[in-house]
Amino acid sequence: MAKEQVLAKVAADLRRGHYHPAMQRLASLTAAYPDDLDLRARRAALYRQVGNMVEAGRWGFLTEDAAPEEIAAFERARPAAWARLLMLEVKADTADNLGPAAKDRLTRLIERAGQEGPARVAWTDAGPRPEISGFWRNGFPCLLAAAIGLSIAALAVVGLITVIRWVR
Structure with a gap:
């Protein structure tokens, strides 16, 4: 349906x-x-109409008309910045499309999420995710592959020695 x-x-x-x-x-x-x-503004307005300030703050977070008490209710309900950022359910960095108040709120939330950890915010196709450091992104998989390769080689040597002992 359209x-x-x-x-x-x-x-x-x-x-x-x-x-x-x-x-x-x-x-x-x-x-x-x-x-x-x-759509977010419409959803926030609906939650505002039924008196759900937490959800009105969540869906109004990226709009200009979100009331401070709604944003505060959302922040109280989700005190961790990463949890709030993920609860916004955005797929792309929308900061360029936001008005000044919403852009400021989002920028502060992203900064706080980066400070609280586990890492700074990186935008992926799935939305905001913790930025992975260079070693864990590039070096660790190589190290893991080398360890697995060495383990297989060691098992092959032990197997070969066992076969040679049985044959004698």
């Missing part, structure tokens, strides 16, 4: 006072379009 059709159904649900189906439809849309800021 995005516009789903949004029309959301509007119809809300006119009838059916909030739960509207939330489900918006959740499906934001899963399909995770970087669509308009």
